[in-house]
Amino acid sequence: MRGRVRVRFLDTRPLRGSRSFRDLWIGTSASQLGGQMANVAVLAQVWDLTGSPVGTGAIGLATGLPMVLFGLLGGTLADTFDRRTVVRATTAGQLLAAAGLCAQALADNRDVLVLLALVAVGTSCSALGAPARRTFPVRLLPGDQVAAGLALTNVSFQAAMLTGPAMAGLIIARWDFPAAYAAQAVATAISMLAVIRLPAMRPEGADAAGGRRRPKRGGWRIVLRRPTLWGSMATDLSATLLAMPVALFPLVNEIRFEGDPQTLGLFLSAVAVGGITAGLLSGTVTRRRRGGLVQLCAAGVWGLALACFGLAGPLWLALGCLAVAGAADTVSVVTRGALVQWETPDAYRGRVSSVEHVSGVAGPELGNFRGGLVASATSASFSLVLGGLSAVLAVAAVAATNAPLRAYRTPSAAAKPAAPGVTDAAAAGQAG
Numbered sequence: 387m388r389g390r391v392r393v394r395f396l397d398t399r400p401l402r403g404s405r406s407f408r409d410l411w412i413g414t415s416a417s418q419l420g421g422q423m424a425n426v427a428v429l430a431q432v433w434d435l436t437g438s439p440v441g442t443g444a445i446g447l448a449t450g451l452p453m454v455l456f457g458l459l460g461g462t463l464a465d466t467f468d469r470r471t472v473v474r475a476t477t478a479g480q481l482l483a484a485a486g487l488c489a490q491a492l493a494d495n496r497d498v499l500v501l502l503a504l505v506a507v508g509t510s511c512s513a514l515g516a517p518a519r520r521t522f523p524v525r526l527l528p529g530d531q532v533a534a535g536l537a538l539t540n541v542s543f544q545a546a547m548l549t550g551p552a553m554a555g556l557i558i559a560r561w562d563f564p565a566a567y568a569a570q571a572v573a574t575a576i577s578m579l580a581v582i583r584l585p586a587m588r589p590e591g592a593d594a595a596g597g598r599r600r601p602k603r604g605g606w607r608i609v610l611r612r613p614t615l616w617g618s619m620a621t622d623l624s625a626t627l628l629a630m631p632v633a634l635f636p637l638v639n640e641i642r643f644e645g646d647p648q649t650l651g652l653f654l655s656a657v658a659v660g661g662i663t664a665g666l667l668s669g670t671v672t673r674r675r676r677g678g679l680v681q682l683c684a685a686g687v688w689g690l691a692l693a694c695f696g697l698a699g700p701l702w703l704a705l706g707c708l709a710v711a712g713a714a715d716t717v718s719v720v721t722r723g724a725l726v727q728w729e730t731p732d733a734y735r736g737r738v739s740s741v742e743h744v745s746g747v748a749g750p751e752l753g754n755f756r757g758g759l760v761a762s763a764t765s766a767s768f769s770l771v772l773g774g775l776s777a778v779l780a781v782a783a784v785a786a787t788n789a790p791l792r793a794y795r796t797p798s799a800a801a802k803p804a805a806p807g808v809t810d811a812a813a814a815g816q817a818g
Contacts, residue, residue: 395666395667396537396538396541396665396666396667397531397534397537397538398534398538399531399534400523400527400531400534400535400538401538403527403528403531404526404527406526406583406584406585407522407523407526407527407535409580409583409584410522410523410526410580410581410584411535411538411539411542412576412580413576413577413578413579413580413581414519414539414542414577414580415539415542415545415546416573416574416576416577416580417477417480417573417574417576417577418542418543418546418550419546419549419550419553419573420484420550420569420570420571420572420573420574420577421546421550421570421573422546422547422549422550422551422554423550423551423553423554423557423566423569423570423573424484424487424508424554424566424567424570425550425551425554426550426551426554426555426558426566427487427491427554427558427563427566427567427570428445428487428501428505429445430558430563431491431501431563432444432445432498432501432502435496435497435498435501436498441498444498444502445502445505448502448503448505448506448509449505449506449509450747450748451506452506452509452510452513453509453512453513453744453747454513454744454747454748455510455513456509456510456513456514457513457514457516457517457740457743457744457747458740458741458744459514459740460472460476460513460514460515460516460517460518460736460740460743461517461736461737461738461739461740461741461743462736462737462740463514463517463518463736464517464518464521464589464735464736464737464739464740465589465733465734465735465736465737466589466736467588468586468587468588469518469519469521469522469587469588469589469736470518470581470584470585470586470587471586472514472515472518473515473518473519473522473581473584474578474581474582475515476511476512476514476515476518477511477515477574477577477578477581478578479507479508479510479511479514480508480511480512480515480574480577481571481574481575481578482507483504483505483507483508483511484508484567484570484571484574485571486504486507487501487504487505487508487567487570487571488564488567488568488570488571490504491562491563491564491567492564513743516739516740516743517735517736517737517739517740517743518736518739520723520727520735520739520742520743521587521727521732521735521736521739522584522587523535523536523539523727524727524728524735525587525732526584529728529796530796532724532727532728532796533677533720533721533723533724533796536719536720536723536724537665537716537720538665540661540665540716540719540720541662541665541666544658544661544662544665544712544716545662547654547658547661548655548658548659548662553569554566554569557569589732589733589735589736590731590732590733608730608731608734608738609738609741612729612790613788613789613790613791614678614725614729614788614790614791614794615726615729615730615738617678617784617788617790617791618678618681618722618725618726618729618791619722619726619741619742619745620784621681621682621685621718621722621781621784621791622681622685622718622722622745622746622749623745623749624685624777624780624781624784625685625688625689625715625718625777625780625781626746626749626750626752626753627749627752627753627756628689628753628756628773628774628776628777628780629688629689629692629693629753629757629770629773629774629776629777630749630750630753630754630756630757630773631692631695631708631711631757631770631773632654632750632754633754633755633757633758634757634758634761634766634769634770635653635654637761637766638653638704638766638767638770639653641766642699642704643701649701652701652705653704653705653708656705656706656708656709656712657708657709657711657712657715658712659709659712660708660709660710660711660712660713660714660715660716661712661713661715661716662716663709663713664712664713664714664716664717665716665720676794676795677721677724677725677794677795677796678721678725678790678791678792678793678794679792679794680717680721681717681718681721681722681725681791682781682784682785682791682792684714684715684717684718684721685714685718685777685781686777686778686781686782687710687711687714688711688714688715688718688777689773689774689775689776689777689778689781690774690778691707691708691710691711691714691774692707692711692770692773692774692777693770693771693773693774693775693778694707694774695707695708695711695770695774696766696767696768696769696770696771696773696774697767697771722742723742724796725794725796726738726739726742727739728796729794753773756773757769757770757773760772760773
């Protein structure tokens with residue numbers, strides 16, 4: 387009975403069984419916390435310099451464009467060079483950018499373009515290293531622990547979302563912007579030390595000396611050739627493009643809750659609380675081998691929860707709907723991440739991870755834009771309900787047309803993904 391209860395909670399086997407993954411998790415957690423603190427500091431400093439929503443909106447441009455452009459390039463780098471080397475170099479670049487942010491704050495910089503340029507440099511380095519970093523868990527953990535490893539990483543991210551902004555606010559209030567940027571630099575240095583301790587991770591087929599090699603062809607096309615891959619990414623895009631609520635939070639708060647800024651903060655916190663709760667209970671999900679079906683169900687719950695949020699009147703009900711949505715998002719992200727890594731042969735993982743990364747960044751941003759446009763022509767409630775129900779229908783369409791994704795089973799032990807010539811159905815049969 388005790389074992390049955392334990393598996394319902396966060397599966398910590400990756401931290402207990404793999405020193406390398408433990409190092410990676412500590413470094414990633416530190417980096418995530420530092421990033422959340424820096425986000426608040428940049429937002430506050432840009433507002434201080436410009437006093438304009440156009441200025442703060444430019445932060446999205448300084449982060450979004452480099453993320454898309456360099457994210458795809460990072461996929462090629464990850465399939466060409468030792469992935470540990472790629473992440474070491476890009477983390478060093480992030481550390482230099484963090485030091486630059488601290489220096490400009492100490493120098494009392496009044497040029498917003500300098501600040502945004504440093505933000506763009508740090509984001510570019512992060513985007514270049516992200517695809518390689520995403521391939522680490524599947525190389526460091528047994529097959530039946532990959533999803534658990536991703537769940538642990540997601541929990542640390544949700545915790546950083548909750549605590550990072552609050553910590554940044556306290557630090558800025560007491561010691562001003564340089565201290566917040568210094569905290570980010572320290573966190574990035576911890577991440578750098580963790581990466582240095584990792585073993586070499588050359589793409590399969592690289593020469594023994596770890597030198598440059600030409601990536602195998604078809605790295606981008608493999609996403610379209612494997613129904614499990616395009617189905618998993620289409621499921622995520624269906625949910626984020628059609629039912630992203632964040633841009634509508636201020637309008638909903640203004641109409642229903644008198645524009646109370648504390649209520650607006652509660653909206654964001656409710657999503658994070660739901661995500662953390664799902665992460666802490668993720669043992670129930672990560673040990674299930676029907677990863678594709680779990681992701682489809684979670685994406686459907688996300689859409690329904692946000693449609694209900696669009697209709698919710700009492701604050702407690704609105705927050706409950708957002709918490710459910712946050713929990714569903716965590717389940718979807720974890721299962722999708724494990725599925726994509728295991729369904730992609732190692733020689734292609736960098737490029738496929740870059741596609742997943744870019745879609746994960748662009749989908750929510752475009753979804754927020756879509757939601758704002760619909761709300762401006764109709765209402766916030768109509769936009770949320772329409773978006774949520776449309777997402778459910780789109781996810782249902784993916785499920786109905788993609789049998790390999792519905793039938794997909796994650797490996798039960800360490801095993802190499804199928805080669806490109808093996809069909810998804812065959813791979814699923816071997817995994818089962």
